[in-house]
Amino acid sequence: MTTSPALPPQATLFAVAAPGLPPFTAAELRQLGLLHRRSKQHKRAVEAGGVTFLGDRAALYRANLHLRTASRILVRLGDFHAENFEQLRARAAVLGWDHFLAPGQAVDLRVTCHKSRLYHSGAVAERVAEAIGERLGKPPELRKSDDEEDEQAPQLVVVRLDHDRCTVSVDSSGALLHRRGYRLATAKAPLRETLAAGLLMAAGWPAGDALPPPLLDPFCGSGTIPIEAALMALNIAPGQRRRFAFMAWPDFDAALWQRLLDEAGEQAAARLEQLGGRLVIRGSDRDAGAIAAAQANAGRTGVGDAIAFACHAVSAIEPPAAAGFVVTNPPYGQRVRGGPDLRNLYAQLGNVLRDRCPGWQATLLSSDARLLAQTGLALDTSISFVNGGIKVLAGRGAVPGA
Ligand SMILES: C[S@@+](CC[C@H](N)C(=O)[O-])C[C@H]1O[C@@H](n2cnc3c(N)ncnc32)[C@H](O)[C@@H]1O
Structure with a gap:
């Protein structure tokens, strides 16, 4: 097994957001200093389904910790042309799976195919699973997570084929981000x-x-x-009390996460003092x-x-x-x-x-x-x-x- 470098300093990240929310997610990312209005990237960053931004591991952790309007944060692992199964398997096998998955770990592969020669999502999932097994030395256990709120969910991997272009993304959030970890009691028709x-x-x-x-x-x-x-x-970080999928990754940096949590805690304490009960x-x-x-x-x-x-x-x-x-x-x-x-x-x-x-x-x-x-x-x-x-x-x- 070869090891690729840790999450690159400019990994492509995607904050998935429900209809109507992406402009607010983009504003939040700008406020966190994770999206820059003047950058080339900004122009096409905000799409119907979310917001693309670039960042390192700290950016990924901060986005999960602080974003209030995003549903999940994906890391783009690969983006390549694939018009047949050989290409798909070979190109998927060189991706840096080892940062996100332990050998044999349970994976939920969500595949969509649109206007592509590879149109059978089940067969695409099979080849990607083989590629993961090749890379990690042991095939993943394929398991569907029906419950988007399942805290023990398998690692979600999203594969999209569109006009023979294959993008592979790994979910860093786990349970959807609206799960702040506080709402146990609900009334009728609660809002997310x-x-x-x-x-x-x-x-x-x-x-x-x-x-x-x-x-x-x-x-x-x-x-x-x-x-x-x-x-x-x-100024309380919505994600401070919950677990995230990235905490189970082989390259999880627990010290960095703790530092970000401490920073967030200090900011909240300062704000509480400033407001002084008013x-x-x-x-x-x-x-x-x-x-x-x-x-x-x-x-x-x-x-x-x-x-x-x-x-x-x-x-x-x-x-x-x-x-x-x-x-x-x-x-x-x-x-x-x-x-x-x-x-x-x-x-x-x-x-x-x-x-x-x-x-x-x-x-x-x-x-x-x-x-x-x-x-x-x-x-x-x-x-x-x-x-x-x-x-x-x-x-x-x-x-x-x-
Ligand atoms: C759509 S729900 C609000 C859901 C809420 N945003 C949440 O996240 O749980 C509407 C609420 O209006 C309340 N309601 C209905 N008629 C009311 C009235 N005349 N005065 C006050 N509350 C009323 C209902 O009891 C219900 O909890």
Whole structure:
């Protein structure tokens, strides 16, 4: 077995992100100093499925630790022409598998073929498995991971054939990154943490300000939006408590990881001191079970002290005097059965906001533009995401006086 050099200083990395989220992932990467606006690479970095960036092992670890909107981070291992099985096997066998896999390790090979002479994904997977075995001296155990949240999942390898061009990528994240490791208790129709973070960014809530304006979620369910807001404002790295696939790689640098964790911990401690308990984040919901779940989740995340949860209907909200941001995900039919009067609920929400939150910024996530229109607020719906397979709009606008 020959050993290739460790992850090159300029490895090609890809942050996979759900529809609508890649521009926010790119902004996060820029803030981390991992993507440079002026670089040639930047122009074509942001694609529908995610963001390409270059980096070394530290960049890879930092992306996993800090990104709030990405689903997983892939490392591009190879990119070559393959129009027959001999070429595929020979070219795949010289890739640096030894950095990512131990001999015989379980692998989930996900293959897609598009407009290529090699079109049979099962046969492609077989040849790539043979190539891995050739490189490592022992064939991998091929195992499918049906559960994307499985913490003991086999190492995921993604192979794409497109017009006879074969790209091979190794997943560095393992369980999807929305799994921050805090949400055990859920209420009805919870948002993914990655989408909640993206929604807060779309809302323009300035989480990094010396003192961010108040944030209110009057339909908070299991608390995903307030919890992500608290993590952002307190500068707490979302990945600090979880395991990642790269920790099982033969070349895992535990000292480097610990250094990055320590740095992140110091930044969060400094931010906590700067805010000094002045942060205002409130979540409410009329469902007592949801509020209990939200409190338990916030406690597990370590942000319980930063959020005030209360059990009451939207009609009973009492916002703080200083103008702030309402960022929320009201029921919208397909995900939560709201009965025939969802339109009334949205109209009521509009009235409550005009009455009690004049001058605030509102961002409402809903699948239905007609429901959003019921609020009577002038909302910009140019940003959309996908939630649970449904297209959802982020309706954003200022709240006028009553
Ligand atoms: C789509 S869910 C919110 C999910 C939440 N973002 C999460 O991640 O768990 C909508 C929530 O609105 C709540 N709700 C429905 N009608 C309400 C009302 N009139 N006042 C307050 N909450 C209400 C439901 O109990 C439900 O938890």
